[in-house]
Amino acid sequence: MSNIDDKNVLLDVKNLNVEFKLKNGTVRAVDNISFQVGKGEFLAIVGESGCGKSVTALSLMRLLPRIADISADHIKFDGVDISKVPESEMRKLRGRRISMIFQEPMTSLNPVLTIGDQLTEPLLTHLEMNEEEANARAIELLGMVGIPEPEKRLTQYPHQFSGGMRQRVMIAIGLACEPDLIIADEPTTALDVTIQAQILELLKDISSRLGVAVIMITHNLGVVAAYADRVNVMYAARIVEQGDANQIFEKPSHPYTIGLLRSVPRMDKPRGGRLATIDGLPPNLMSPPVGCRFKPRCPLAADACDNVPVLETQHGKEDHLAACFFTDKASKDGSTIYLAETSTHSSAEINKENPLLVVDGLEQYFSVSFRSGWLSNTSGTVKAVDGVSFEVYPGQTVGLVGESGCGKTSVGRAILHLNQATGGKMQFNDVDLNSKSVALVRQDMQVIFQDPFSSLNPRMTIGQILEEPLKVHNIVPDSQEREEKISDLLLKVGLYPYMRERYPHELSGGQRQRVGIARALSMEPKLIICDEPVSALDVSVQAQIINLLEDLQRELGIAYLFIAHDLAVVKHISHKVIVMYLGKIMEFGEGDDLYSNPRHPYTRALMDAAPIPDPQIERNREKIVLKGELPSPLNPPKGCVFSSRCNFVTDACRAEMPQLQECGNEHQAACIKLDELENA
Amino acid sequence: MLSYAIRRILLTIPTLIAVAVLVFFVLRVVPGDIVEIKLTAEGGMVSEEEIMREKERLGLNDPIMVQFYKYMIGLPQGDLGISLWTENSVSSEIAARIGLSFELAILSTVLAVLIAFPLGTLSALFRGSILDYVIRLLTIGGIAVPSFWLGMLIIMMLLATVGQLPPLGTVGLFEDPLTNLNQLIWPALSVGYRYSSVTARMLRSSILEVLSEDYIRTARAKGVFERIVIVKHGMRNALLPTVTVIGLEFAFLLGGLVVTESVFNLNGIGKLFVDSVVRNDLNLLQGLVLTVATGFVLINLIVDLLYAALDPRIRYQK
Numbered sequence: 001m002s003n004i005d006d007k008n009v010l011l012d013v014k015n016l017n018v019e020f021k022l023k024n025g026t027v028r029a030v031d032n033i034s035f036q037v038g039k040g041e042f043l044a045i046v047g048e049s050g051c052g053k054s055v056t057a058l059s060l061m062r063l064l065p066r067i068a069d070i071s072a073d074h075i076k077f078d079g080v081d082i083s084k085v086p087e088s089e090m091r092k093l094r095g096r097r098i099s100m101i102f103q104e105p106m107t108s109l110n111p112v113l114t115i116g117d118q119l120t121e122p123l124l125t126h127l128e129m130n131e132e133e134a135n136a137r138a139i140e141l142l143g144m145v146g147i148p149e150p151e152k153r154l155t156q157y158p159h160q161f162s163g164g165m166r167q168r169v170m171i172a173i174g175l176a177c178e179p180d181l182i183i184a185d186e187p188t189t190a191l192d193v194t195i196q197a198q199i200l201e202l203l204k205d206i207s208s209r210l211g212v213a214v215i216m217i218t219h220n221l222g223v224v225a226a227y228a229d230r231v232n233v234m235y236a237a238r239i240v241e242q243g244d245a246n247q248i249f250e251k252p253s254h255p256y257t258i259g260l261l262r263s264v265p266r267m268d269k270p271r272g273g274r275l276a277t278i279d280g281l282p283p284n285l286m287s288p289p290v291g292c293r294f295k296p297r298c299p300l301a302a303d304a305c306d307n308v309p310v311l312e313t314q315h316g317k318e319d320h321l322a323a324c325f326f327t328d329k330a331s332k333d334g335s336t337i338y339l340a341e342t343s344t345h346s347s348a349e350i351n352k353e354n355p356l357l358v359v360d361g362l363e364q365y366f367s368v369s370f371r372s373g374w375l376s377n378t379s380g381t382v383k384a385v386d387g388v389s390f391e392v393y394p395g396q397t398v399g400l401v402g403e404s405g406c407g408k409t410s411v412g413r414a415i416l417h418l419n420q421a422t423g424g425k426m427q428f429n430d431v432d433l434n435s436k437s438v439a440l441v442r443q444d445m446q447v448i449f450q451d452p453f454s455s456l457n458p459r460m461t462i463g464q465i466l467e468e469p470l471k472v473h474n475i476v477p478d479s480q481e482r483e484e485k486i487s488d489l490l491l492k493v494g495l496y497p498y499m500r501e502r503y504p505h506e507l508s509g510g511q512r513q514r515v516g517i518a519r520a521l522s523m524e525p526k527l528i529i530c531d532e533p534v535s536a537l538d539v540s541v542q543a544q545i546i547n548l549l550e551d552l553q554r555e556l557g558i559a560y561l562f563i564a565h566d567l568a569v570v571k572h573i574s575h576k577v578i579v580m581y582l583g584k585i586m587e588f589g590e591g592d593d594l595y596s597n598p599r600h601p602y603t604r605a606l607m608d609a610a611p612i613p614d615p616q617i618e619r620n621r622e623k624i625v626l627k628g629e630l631p632s633p634l635n636p637p638k639g640c641v642f643s644s645r646c647n648f649v650t651d652a653c654r655a656e657m658p659q660l661q662e663c664g665n666e667h668q669a670a671c672i673k674l675d676e677l678e679n680a
Numbered sequence: 681m682l683s684y685a686i687r688r689i690l691l692t693i694p695t696l697i698a699v700a701v702l703v704f705f706v707l708r709v710v711p712g713d714i715v716e717i718k719l720t721a722e723g724g725m726v727s728e729e730e731i732m733r734e735k736e737r738l739g740l741n742d743p744i745m746v747q748f749y750k751y752m753i754g755l756p757q758g759d760l761g762i763s764l765w766t767e768n769s770v771s772s773e774i775a776a777r778i779g780l781s782f783e784l785a786i787l788s789t790v791l792a793v794l795i796a797f798p799l800g801t802l803s804a805l806f807r808g809s810i811l812d813y814v815i816r817l818l819t820i821g822g823i824a825v826p827s828f829w830l831g832m833l834i835i836m837m838l839l840a841t842v843g844q845l846p847p848l849g850t851v852g853l854f855e856d857p858l859t860n861l862n863q864l865i866w867p868a869l870s871v872g873y874r875y876s877s878v879t880a881r882m883l884r885s886s887i888l889e890v891l892s893e894d895y896i897r898t899a900r901a902k903g904v905f906e907r908i909v910i911v912k913h914g915m916r917n918a919l920l921p922t923v924t925v926i927g928l929e930f931a932f933l934l935g936g937l938v939v940t941e942s943v944f945n946l947n948g949i950g951k952l953f954v955d956s957v958v959r960n961d962l963n964l965l966q967g968l969v970l971t972v973a974t975g976f977v978l979i980n981l982i983v984d985l986l987y988a989a990l991d992p993r994i995r996y997q998k
Binding site: 061063091092093094095096099100102104107108109110111112113114118121122125126157159170173 | 893894895897898899900901902903904905906912913916917990991992993
């Protein structure tokens with residue numbers, strides 16, 4: 001079934017099934033999947049949430065809860081069928097020859113035990129080292145994963161480590177016994193891009209140096225493109241496409257893979273054009289569709305799809321399999337199977353005479369105090385936003401991007417007056433924005449929040465949620481008309497009027513985010529502040545929401561302030577992009593200009609850190625990997641706030657925070673070495 | 681850790697002062713007069729004059745601020761005043777009884793912990809099994825059954841089986857440990873059953889919660905023995921909420937168990953409390969309240985320190 005040499009096969013999984021027997025039925029979370037991993041190979045398992053990726057990984061380790069029923073023809077690990085061995089034998093493999101790294105570094109380490117204790121545990125258990133040897137090895141391991149002062153760190157507890165550092169510790173634990181296989185379950189999903197790049201580089205580097213095979217579970221196609229040798233694409237508990245990573249990215253053959261690839265916004269492509277979206281949602285595994293499970297969402301669906309397609313070789317390549325009856329058509333037509341015409345919408349001209357929103361020297365300082373010793377307090381000021389100025393014109397989208405803790409959300413909250421700004425001026429529609437006048441413009445300025453699960457009241461129906469603002473602001477006084485208006489709104493955001501009777505928990509994440517958008521639209525606002533509106537959604541749903549936001553903008557001329565950490569998403573949707581770091585603007589400019597010609601070292605590093613879903617580009621570009629982590633906002637570096645992590649830092653940088661200076665058409669950056677860097 | 685401990689200890693002082701002040705003034709608002717009760721106790725009439733003289737003698741005619749001043753000055757020296765009824769010092773009255781209540785509280789706690797830990801742990805580890813259901817039935821029973829009623833059942837059982845009651849007349853622990861134990865083990869059991877039920881249920885739910893944490897999965901993924909996963913990674917985290925429950929229950933026991941003490945004919949703090957209320961003996965009452973409050977504060981302090989010992993996040997808190 002694949003071209004891995006029999007001698008080199010490390011893991012050979014044949015017809016793996018995992019079933020969960022629940023009260024109201026059986027869920028088959030993994031359905032008859034087979035795959036192999038070669039020694040030292042990097043396999044990625046990709047798919048959206050709920051498709052069975054994590055269950056696959058946990059079932060290999062036999063770490064699923066008791067209600068899970070695992071069966072397989074065989075799971076051969078280094079020639080031994082581990083699906084048949086008793087638990088006591090399995091325990092000896094875990095942590096010794098197969099180890100696992102989990103998604104949540106914040107909760108995956110035991111809070112009451114020291115790092116040293118947790119790191120030496122596998123050494124003491126499996127290798128029968130004594131305490132002294134184990135400690136020496138632990139120090140070596142911590143050094144290997146790039147943790148400074150390992151001797152000192154050994155006696156510390158997890159809460160004294162940042163998220164990125166904790167994930168390094170997890171990798172050290174995983175590597176402790178020099179295993180043959182590491183399973184990494186979304187190891188960087190909870191981390192910032194710059195830290196993600198550090199962790200993935202580390203994992204790749206160490207695994208190739210030590211010849212460890214890696215199974216990486218991820219939803220991020222960029223990560224796959226950058227690191228994987230082979231790929232399994234999973235959909236609704238089955239593998240739909242499998243094989244060599246380069247092959248699959250070059251000639252994706254299953255419609256789902258094509259959709260997945262095309263629904264991700266690309267940083268390296270110019271702005272404009274709709275994203276391909278896969279309609280609908282993944283099926284409920286309690287009662288999956290018969291035949292091909294992708295059929296209800298597939299643009300190529302036909303009668304033949306009522307039968308179950310099997311994995312077959314594609315394009316004459318032995319190492320490329322797909323499970324679809326129409327792979328020829330799919331790979332020939334590519335993304336056009338999703339888009340009727342390759343429509344590149346002409347971006348509407350933005351009238352730059354009267355800015356809708358002017359933010360001038362915005363400051364948001366928070367004073368914090370904490371105990372530092374015996375009955376003594378230390379207090380300090382966190383400058384969450386420090387001297388931020390920009391304008392938003394009607395119908396324009398301004399993207400605000402940066403790592404967590406850079407102050408982007410604080411900017412949005414200050415504009416909405418959810419937090420009282422401590423300095424600076426704001427104007428909305430030529431009205432000075434302050435705590436008194438904000439009530440007058442609230443209607444024109446709406447917000448969409450990040451978490452569609454917690455931002456809708458669970459005890460109100462969708463109808464009531466949408467009706468409330470219409471009543472409160474007395475926009476539509478007549479109740480009959482209100483009903484009609486709500487139906488209009490629901491249709492406008494791609495929902496159905498009958499959904500007004502539903503409660504939020506009856507909707508999916510994407511549908512809830514649509515309700516959030518409808519709620520914001522009901523006020524007929526001029527500006528919507530979108531705070532990470534798509535970061536909680538799967539890529540196919542994310543594309544649907546992004547398209548919706550763009551359509552609404554063209555139709556209604558709404559301006560967006562789009563706050564997000566995903567550079568590609570921001571690039572795709574924004575006319576103008578602002579890059580923030582530690583409360584300050586580092587660089588801003590027109591989207592295409594900024595991304596094709598980033599001037600500030602931080603912007604460059606951010607872009608290098610975000611992987612592009614194309615192996616050809618991803619593996620050949622040179623990258624600046626940022627060192628270190630975000631400094632404490634209580635004690636920012638002297639001079640340029642970025643100086644502590646910048647690769648081009650000089651003494652002059654540490655003297656003074658540079659001002660924003662012109663470096664192109666409507667393009668400014670705050671760096672004193674702009675000219676030097678341009679030539680470099 | 682040390683600085684945390686010292687800070688916590690120093691913080692108890694203002695709490696205790698506040699309690700002392702509050703107790704003093706609240707009790708003065710309560711109506712009733714001990715002198716009248718005391719003088720008419722033996723029957724017959726008493727004259728206004730006699731009452732005044734008695735009040736003068738006991739210092740009850742002083743202005744309230746003068747009384748307050750004397751009380752507050754006495755406190756740091758351990759002087760709680762005299763009982764207005766027996767005219768012994770309040771501290772000696774309490775000291776005579778507190779030992780018994782304290783011993784009973786300790787004994788109940790030991791019994792409760794000995795019962796609760798195996799029950800709670802087994803119940804959690806074999807969740808959903810017959811064993812779990814039996815344990816849950818037992819513990820829900822323990823919470824529902826009043827301990828004095830259980831006490832009466834125990835006495836009846838003793839009469840029915842060995843045909844005799846636990847020895848009467850309190851014997852000190854150091855005088856005759858066996859007799860003392862024979863006297864106290866029964867009330868301790870009747871109180872400890874309820875106590876252990878509350879603790880076992882708490883322990884069960886916190887173990888279940890901890891076992892579903894990500895770090896337990898990490899420990900299993902390391903190939904650590906299941907026994908070590910549960911004891912080393914699970915128990916220590918599960919102990920935190922359980923320690924709070926034990927501490928609170930213990931502090932309640934220090935306050936005396938009015939009904940259980942009478943069922944077993946024990947002369948503890950509970951009985952003294954009732955007597956002082958009935959007689960309107962303000963000095964004794966405020967001494968008692970203060971003692972119990974101090975007990976609560978101290979137990980809370982110990983629980984906090986235990987928390988810090990178990991959980992580094994608290995120990996290193998800034």
